[in-house]
């Protein structure tokens with residue numbers, strides 16, 4: 001499998017990458033870890049005329065704490081996230097999710113920015129970004145803007161990024177006291193992508209009822225989404241079997257879900273229920289401890 | 290480290306190139322030897338390693354990022370060289386299976402695969418050894434479970450993985466400086 005010919009340029013700074021994007025428009029594509037793009041190019045499902053390699057932009061390879069949030073550069077790899085001691089302490093659900101992506105070789109190359117910008121419906125991070133209420137920083141010719149995770153994932157391989165913008169940073173909260181988060185995934189046995197993946201965030205009030213709940217679901221629909229109806233029903237209640245059964249009754253509608261070789265929409269709906277229930281329980285347990 | 294700079298112009302034989310092709314001169318250090326090579330943008334790292342540099346120990350099983358037969362180390366980390374363009378490796382240090390043995394001595398992983406019968410046809414072996422070497426750098430004493438997880442990106446269609454896991458355990462023990470007796474040689478009477 002040989003990709004169509006293309007020109008290749010290395011960008012060393014964000015500005016260089018943006019200038020190249022601007023000059024070449026739709027003919028150009030950014031290349032980060034290449035672990036979604038190169039397979040597509042080999043199949044000639046993607047045939048860019050210019051690849052702008054952003055892999056060498058040093059300033060986007062850092063994970064650091066700032067104002068109660070953890071900021072990750074777009075080029076931070078899944079492996080760096082998996083082994084980050086800062087994240088393990090402050091936001092452990094993210095390293096846990098990273099460790100479930102593909103395999104070690106994929107995690108050594110793939111980046112969080114590439115995964116989010118690509119918006120594969122079966123990718124893992126989107127669910128976690130939604131549950132954590134993460135902020136995604138996009139930088140374009142007019143500077144940077146912040147996009148809430150909830151606004152970011154718009155459809156199949158479609159995000160709120162504009163063609164002349166690049167994703168530069170991601171910010172997730174350090175977990176506040178009495179809060180917990182969990183990510184559970186039913187992997188496709190061959191590809192390891194999520195058939196369904198559910199991330200849950202729970203913050204408890206002093207009386208152990210839920211003060212805040214967020215549920216992010218990936219793999220099930222063309223784009224990752226928040227299960228807001230269920231979230232609303234859980235706020236103000238303690239997480240127990242009866243509450244969960246009632247709150248998750250209308251969690252998803254199979255008519256909105258994907259059907260493919262791996263799973264029918266009905267089966268995906270079932271997985272959404274089972275995994276959401278377990279993820280909420282695990283998040284609540286962590287919030288208690 | 291011996292550094293020999295060698296000029297190779299390989300691409301002509303590989304591709305019939307149309308117009309608009311971009312070529313790049315890159316420098317890579319493979320198993321300690323530095324090469325300056327002209328490559329087409331779309332040449333894969335594994336094509337550079339096998340077809341240009343002639344290091345055919347790195348295999349291509351699937352060419353679709355699944356099987357791990359093409360695993361090499363780029364700057365010390367295991368990557369699938371069928372899913373990286375050669376130009377992306379400009380300036381990088383690459384280690385292939387051929388670079389593991391030192392001074393004629395097999396690497397403990399190679400010795401482990403030999404002693405524990407960790408291969409049958411051997412097609413997957415170079416990739417598995419490179420993936421395992423990455424694991425052992427991070428985790429010198431992995432559990433069986435951790436070894437199996439670390440091999441998630443490597444397919445073996447012959448062995449059923451059991452002896453592969455044993456071979457990696459053997460190597461891990463050797464690299465920790467422990468004495469190991471290969472199972473096949475553990476004589477019942479306790480010969481040394």
Ligand SMILES: Cc1cc2nc3c(=O)[nH]c(=O)nc-3n(C[C@H](O)[C@H](O)[C@H](O)COP(=O)(O)OP(=O)(O)OC[C@H]3O[C@@H](n4cnc5c(N)ncnc54)[C@H](O)[C@@H]3O)c2cc1C
Pocket residue numbers: 029030031032033034035036037038039074100101102103106109110111112113114115117118120122123124125161165166167168191192193194354355372
């Ligand atoms: C065998 C295999 C198994 C996998 N399993 C999983 C899995 O289980 N779960 C999972 O979530 N993923 C999985 N992946 C995908 C992997 O996580 C990719 O690394 C990721 O989807 C893309 O990141 P990348 O850095 O490789 O991006 P690239 O492939 O370089 O780019 C992907 C797309 O995003 C664009 N892009 C890249 N960076 C930016 C940026 N900073 N700003 C704007 N646009 C950008 C590119 O132009 C391109 O269109 C798997 C991949 C493989 C090959």
Ligand code: FES
Pocket residue numbers: 348349350351352353354355356357358359360369370371372
């Ligand atoms: S040949 Fe690269 S993963 Fe199979």
Ligand code: FES
Pocket residue numbers: 407408409410411412413414444445446447448
């Ligand atoms: S030994 Fe034949 S594929 Fe592994």
